[in-house]
Amino acid sequence: MRSRFTLALAASAAIAMLTAAAGFAQAAGPKAYIGLFKDNAVGVLDTSTNRLLTTIPLPAGPHGLVVTPDGKTVFASSDGDSKVSVIDTAADSVRATIEVGKSPHGLAMTPDGRTILAAVFGANSVVFIDAAGGRVTGTVPVASPHNIALTPDGRTAYVASQPKGAFALVTLDVQRMRKTGVVPLDKMPRALNVSPDGAKLYFTLAGSDAVQVLDIAGGRISTQVPVGASPHHPLFDPQMGTALVVSQGPGVLSVIDAAKDTVKGTIKVGTLPHWIATSPDGHVAYVTNEGSNDLSVVNLDTLSVTATVPVGNAPRKIVVQPATSVSAAGVGTEISGFSFVDPIRVKAGQAVSWTNRDAVPHTVTSDTGLWDSGDIAAGGTWTRRFTLPGTYAYHCGNHPAMTATIIVSAGS
Numbered sequence: 001m002r003s004r005f006t007l008a009l010a011a012s013a014a015i016a017m018l019t020a021a022a023g024f025a026q027a028a029g030p031k032a033y034i035g036l037f038k039d040n041a042v043g044v045l046d047t048s049t050n051r052l053l054t055t056i057p058l059p060a061g062p063h064g065l066v067v068t069p070d071g072k073t074v075f076a077s078s079d080g081d082s083k084v085s086v087i088d089t090a091a092d093s094v095r096a097t098i099e100v101g102k103s104p105h106g107l108a109m110t111p112d113g114r115t116i117l118a119a120v121f122g123a124n125s126v127v128f129i130d131a132a133g134g135r136v137t138g139t140v141p142v143a144s145p146h147n148i149a150l151t152p153d154g155r156t157a158y159v160a161s162q163p164k165g166a167f168a169l170v171t172l173d174v175q176r177m178r179k180t181g182v183v184p185l186d187k188m189p190r191a192l193n194v195s196p197d198g199a200k201l202y203f204t205l206a207g208s209d210a211v212q213v214l215d216i217a218g219g220r221i222s223t224q225v226p227v228g229a230s231p232h233h234p235l236f237d238p239q240m241g242t243a244l245v246v247s248q249g250p251g252v253l254s255v256i257d258a259a260k261d262t263v264k265g266t267i268k269v270g271t272l273p274h275w276i277a278t279s280p281d282g283h284v285a286y287v288t289n290e291g292s293n294d295l296s297v298v299n300l301d302t303l304s305v306t307a308t309v310p311v312g313n314a315p316r317k318i319v320v321q322p323a324t325s326v327s328a329a330g331v332g333t334e335i336s337g338f339s340f341v342d343p344i345r346v347k348a349g350q351a352v353s354w355t356n357r358d359a360v361p362h363t364v365t366s367d368t369g370l371w372d373s374g375d376i377a378a379g380g381t382w383t384r385r386f387t388l389p390g391t392y393a394y395h396c397g398n399h400p401a402m403t404a405t406i407i408v409s410a411g412s
Helices: 002-022
Strands: 031-036 041-046 051-057 062-067 073-078 083-088 093-099 104-109 115-120 125-130 135-141 145-150 156-161 168-173 178-184 189-194 200-205 210-215 220-226 231-237 242-247 252-257 262-268 273-278 284-289 294-299 304-310 315-320 330-335 344-347 351-356 381-385 390-395 403-409
Touching: 031 062, 031 073, 041 062, 051 093, 051 304, 062 115, 062 315, 073 104, 083 104, 093 135, 115 145, 115 156, 125 145, 135 178, 156 189, 156 200, 168 189, 189 231, 200 231, 200 242, 210 231, 220 262, 231 273, 242 273, 252 273, 262 304, 284 315, 294 315, 330 344, 344 351
Parallel strands: 062 104, 104 145, 145 189, 273 315, 330 351, 344 403
Antiparallel strands: 031 041, 031 315, 041 051, 062 073, 073 083, 083 093, 104 115, 115 125, 125 135, 145 156, 156 168, 168 178, 189 200, 200 210, 210 220, 231 242, 242 252, 252 262, 273 284, 284 294, 294 304, 351 381, 390 403
């Protein structure tokens, strides 16, 4: 297995060189990878243009997707087969496959990118994979595992277990590869995610119209967040201090205040929204719509859909590469004399840094409440990147008479 994997790596590098030489389409920004369940393929989207670049054929039923922290590799499971495919994102081609057992569903990756967990539904097991070597390193018995979420430290996994009559959340010790606990449920668990601080787990249940909030320390459901019929994928957006969840019945994306566990707003997307990914800076959401065969691009600053992109048949999971090619150039400005420089003009993708020259704290707070710097102490600096064109009004939360705007134009 290891020698075949190594040979495949060499072949993949050659393909990448030929691809570049032939002048094939290349993405200007991070790429999104979309599992097209009924096309048996993964679609590749350039997020800077919202243009589909290519599709990559896979074994039947692409289901789980994860991307490595360096953005160079995507792993995709196929639940109509027994394989996890290894995709080289430079060549956008499959360089190797890993046998894991019948009908692998969701995938999860540890934050360091070293270990992949595969929910192998048909084999009643969670399989551990060495990402660099492309080999299975261990298995843990879990009945009918569907999706997996990891704590921020990568030490604990939560598995949505779906055996009829014994629905549960199963906890695993990732390092020791063993089961550590079970939380029984009365309904079938679907998708799940752990908050950035590791304090709570959001998960959804078939037949429930609310996101369930598990207090991890207490091991109990502390509250529920009503979001509409048939909620599916929850995702935390640490850049915005929010959580996102799609509800398939009404076809909406809900934005949840992650501190208060309350809905801040909803956005109508497509039919049967299935999964969510966000841009590297957290200000744009990409929602796959399985029923309408398209992708909704959502501006989370304005809570609006900015593009609807046809992508193929039955799009389900989606991942976005981490930012590796976005310009770090930006604008520096000062807060002084109890006033902002107004307006400030930048191009999409640039950042603005505010340095407080006054002797008292100020804030940089969106008029819509979607971002807030908190107190910037005397001499302190706060930075925010703007990715979408538009005019953004803001003020100082401590001194409301201090107001200004950011004007973001399309990047060149």
